[in-house]
Amino acid sequence: MAAGVRASRPQVLVCLGVLLARWVAAGLEAPVIGEVHENVTLHCGNISGPRGLVTWYRNDSEPVFLLSSNSSFRPAEPRFSLANASSLHIKALRLQDEGNYTCQEVLNETRWFRVWLRVACGPYEVEVNISSTGTLPNGTLYAAKGSQVDFSCSSRSWPPPVVEWQFRAPDSSTEPFGNNVTVSSFILLLMSRNLQGNYTCLATNTLSGRQRKVTTELLVYSPPPSAPQCRAEMSQGQLTLQLTCRWDGGYPDPDFLWTEEPGGVAVGTSKLGVEMLNQSQLSDGKKFKCVGSHIVGPELGASCVVQIRSASLVSEPMKTCFVGGNVTLTCQVSGAYPPAKILWLRNLTQPEVVIQPNGHYLITQNGQSSTLTIRNCSQVLDEGYYVCQAKNPVGVREVDIWLSVKEPWNIGGIVGTIVSLLLLGLAIISGLMLYYSPVFCWKGGKTWVMSWFWWIQKKRK
Numbered sequence: 001m002a003a004g005v006r007a008s009r010p011q012v013l014v015c016l017g018v019l020l021a022r023w024v025a026a027g028l029e030a031p032v033i034g035e036v037h038e039n040v041t042l043h044c045g046n047i048s049g050p051r052g053l054v055t056w057y058r059n060d061s062e063p064v065f066l067l068s069s070n071s072s073f074r075p076a077e078p079r080f081s082l083a084n085a086s087s088l089h090i091k092a093l094r095l096q097d098e099g100n101y102t103c104q105e106v107l108n109e110t111r112w113f114r115v116w117l118r119v120a121c122g123p124y125e126v127e128v129n130i131s132s133t134g135t136l137p138n139g140t141l142y143a144a145k146g147s148q149v150d151f152s153c154s155s156r157s158w159p160p161p162v163v164e165w166q167f168r169a170p171d172s173s174t175e176p177f178g179n180n181v182t183v184s185s186f187i188l189l190l191m192s193r194n195l196q197g198n199y200t201c202l203a204t205n206t207l208s209g210r211q212r213k214v215t216t217e218l219l220v221y222s223p224p225p226s227a228p229q230c231r232a233e234m235s236q237g238q239l240t241l242q243l244t245c246r247w248d249g250g251y252p253d254p255d256f257l258w259t260e261e262p263g264g265v266a267v268g269t270s271k272l273g274v275e276m277l278n279q280s281q282l283s284d285g286k287k288f289k290c291v292g293s294h295i296v297g298p299e300l301g302a303s304c305v306v307q308i309r310s311a312s313l314v315s316e317p318m319k320t321c322f323v324g325g326n327v328t329l330t331c332q333v334s335g336a337y338p339p340a341k342i343l344w345l346r347n348l349t350q351p352e353v354v355i356q357p358n359g360h361y362l363i364t365q366n367g368q369s370s371t372l373t374i375r376n377c378s379q380v381l382d383e384g385y386y387v388c389q390a391k392n393p394v395g396v397r398e399v400d401i402w403l404s405v406k407e408p409w410n411i412g413g414i415v416g417t418i419v420s421l422l423l424l425g426l427a428i429i430s431g432l433m434l435y436y437s438p439v440f441c442w443k444g445g446k447t448w449v450m451s452w453f454w455w456i457q458k459k460r461k
């Protein structure tokens with residue numbers, strides 16, 4: 001383009017020195033600027049009022065006829081016409097039209113006016129290249145955090161344009177970002193979130209002031225920094241299982257896929273990572289896998305697994321309580337995932353009754369271990385089976401504990417029992433000694449107990 005213009009520029013001939021002398025000061029005026037394909041009007045001096053015979057010429061030194069207000073002369077080209085009796089109107093400007101024009105007006109005297117026409121072209125296109133980035137379905141570009149991004153912009157115009165980059169972060173003002181050349185490029189080495197925003201390449205034609213710009217939105221994406229976390233928990237009424245997958249810290253939010261393992265049957269995909277399962281989909285030992293996928297994360301995604309289990313219960317099978325005393329039944333739950341809800345029940349009547357804590361019953365739970373304390377035991381009310389029940393969506397497990405309630409032993413009763421046992425022991429021992437060595441027993445007048453001890457000692461040797 002530039003070469004073409006320079007080639008067609010008229011050579012200045014050193015001839016009409018006389019005419020130059022008679023030029024009106026208009027020659028010092030700023031050039032008239034037109035644009036290619038547009039129309040332009042060149043005025044024959046800054047004069048109002050009646051005009052004389054006007055003739056327009058091209059070329060500074062050797063005038064080439066263009067147009068005359070004497071209608072006997074046809075315009076040199078149909079693009080030229082006379083406007084307002086004296087002005088030269090040029091339609092559909094070309095770059096070759098750039099140059100100096102001369103207007104001759106013959107009234108009482110002949111006057112010459114010079115008009116300098118400059119023709120600008122473009123910029124019509126701005127070519128922007130941003131690499132290496134990905135493109136979203138809506139056309140927006142994204143780059144991974146920490147990556148390198150090359151920006152380059154070029155445009156063409158006559159005269160050559162000023163090309164510059166501008167950056168605008170969300171909710172802030174535009175800042176210049178680049179240099180004043182025809183091709184502007186720069187490299188951002190370590191993309192970060194604060195470099196996310198709109199990048200505008202602006203090309204300006206310095207002659208016409210015409211500007212073209214291309215704005216490109218660039219998002220800076222980053223995957224979550226750590227591994228995803230899987231969790232299963234009970235939902236309403238302990239009948240529904242809620243699977244939750246968390247994979248925080250990424251931008252934008254990742255997508256989650258829950259599958260049954262093994263087999264990979266999909267449970268659901270979501271942005272939240274939460275799925276609800278009813279009991280029919282659950283069985284003891286079943287595994288569920290969550291795969292988080294992020295647009296700039298690992299290609300295969302990142303995953304975690306949960307295994308659901310019903311509870312195992314451990315408890316003492318029997319407990320005894322004395323009338324008026326306290327007793328504590330303990331129930332140890334293990335292996336349940338999600339953690340089980342532990343209930344104490346009394347199976348006196350159908351249906352089983354859940355024991356509610358009150359002055360009589362004290363229930364404490366510490367982790368997956370629960371204790372039921374029965375205060376002030378009563379034989380009629382409290383003796384019987386107690387059930388410890390551990391419930392999660394995977395299943396319900398129960399263990400029975402038999403509580404017997406006894407009358408506390410009084411001292412008389414205890415002494416009586418000991419004496420009875422002693423007498424019983426004596427009878428048995430006497431029987432045995434009579435059986436094995438009846439003679440020895442009755443000799444020497446010693447007490448039978450001493451003799452018996454001596455006899456035991458001897459037997460041992």
Ligand SMILES: *[C@@H]1O[C@H](CO)[C@@H](O)[C@H](O)[C@H]1NC(C)=O
Nearest residue numbers: 010011058059062064096099
């Ligand atoms: C300007 O003058 C030169 C020399 O006479 C001529 O060759 C050229 O064609 C002229 N240019 C125009 C646009 O008339």
Ligand SMILES: *[C@@H]1O[C@H](CO)[C@@H](O)[C@H](O)[C@H]1NC(C)=O
Nearest residue numbers: 037038039040089090091092
């Ligand atoms: C140029 O002028 C012609 C008539 O003289 C008109 O039809 C055309 O629309 C104009 N073009 C521009 C770009 O103004």
Ligand SMILES: *[C@@H]1O[C@H](CO)[C@@H](O)[C@H](O)[C@H]1NC(C)=O
Nearest residue numbers: 025026029043045046047048
């Ligand atoms: C014409 O010239 C006069 C004085 O020289 C100036 O005040 C005026 O603005 C000019 N008009 C135009 C249209 O250039």
Ligand SMILES: *[C@@H]1O[C@H](CO)[C@@H](O)[C@H](O)[C@H]1NC(C)=O
Nearest residue numbers: 053068069070071072073106
């Ligand atoms: C117009 O040009 C013709 C031919 O050159 C000439 O005869 C005529 O006098 C001119 N008219 C004026 C008003 O100058």
Ligand SMILES: *[C@@H]1O[C@H](CO)[C@@H](O)[C@H](O)[C@H]1NC(C)=O
Nearest residue numbers: 041043082083084085087089
């Ligand atoms: C002709 O003159 C009138 C009034 O001065 C102006 O409004 C109009 O734009 C002029 N036309 C051209 C083509 O310069």
Ligand SMILES: *[C@@H]1O[C@H](CO)[C@@H](O)[C@H](O)[C@H]1NC(C)=O
Nearest residue numbers: 009010027060098099100116
């Ligand atoms: C027209 O004249 C100006 C001086 O008034 C000069 O600078 C310019 O180069 C000339 N244009 C051409 C095409 O000769």
Ligand SMILES: *[C@@H]1O[C@H](CO)[C@@H](O)[C@H](O)[C@H]1NC(C)=O
Nearest residue numbers: 049050051052106107108109
């Ligand atoms: C032209 O000359 C006549 C007489 O010579 C004079 O009356 C008239 O005002 C002049 N016109 C201009 C525009 O100078």
Ligand SMILES: *[C@@H]1O[C@H](CO)[C@@H](O)[C@H](O)[C@H]1NC(C)=O
Nearest residue numbers: 136137138139140217219252
């Ligand atoms: C394109 O999509 C991304 C992600 O959904 C969004 O952040 C961005 O604003 C969208 N851009 C346009 C121009 O719609």
Ligand SMILES: *[C@@H]1O[C@H](CO)[C@@H](O)[C@H](O)[C@H]1NC(C)=O
Nearest residue numbers: 162164165176177178179180
């Ligand atoms: C580019 O150049 C123009 C004019 O020389 C100046 O006003 C502007 O500030 C420059 N821009 C940059 C980004 O250097």
Ligand SMILES: *[C@@H]1O[C@H](CO)[C@@H](O)[C@H](O)[C@H]1NC(C)=O
Nearest residue numbers: 168169170171196197198217
């Ligand atoms: C880029 O510009 C568009 C339109 O003004 C705006 O909607 C969008 O939020 C901007 N994007 C950023 C990242 O600033």
Ligand SMILES: *[C@@H]1O[C@H](CO)[C@@H](O)[C@H](O)[C@H]1NC(C)=O
Nearest residue numbers: 324325326327373374375376
């Ligand atoms: C039973 O427990 C209650 C409350 O903890 C206590 O006040 C009471 O003394 C206890 N009774 C016996 C016999 O330990």
Ligand SMILES: *[C@@H]1O[C@H](CO)[C@@H](O)[C@H](O)[C@H]1NC(C)=O
Nearest residue numbers: 347348349350351352385400
């Ligand atoms: C109470 O528990 C015992 C022992 O498990 C069981 O045999 C009996 O059927 C239960 N009674 C009721 C009413 O559930």
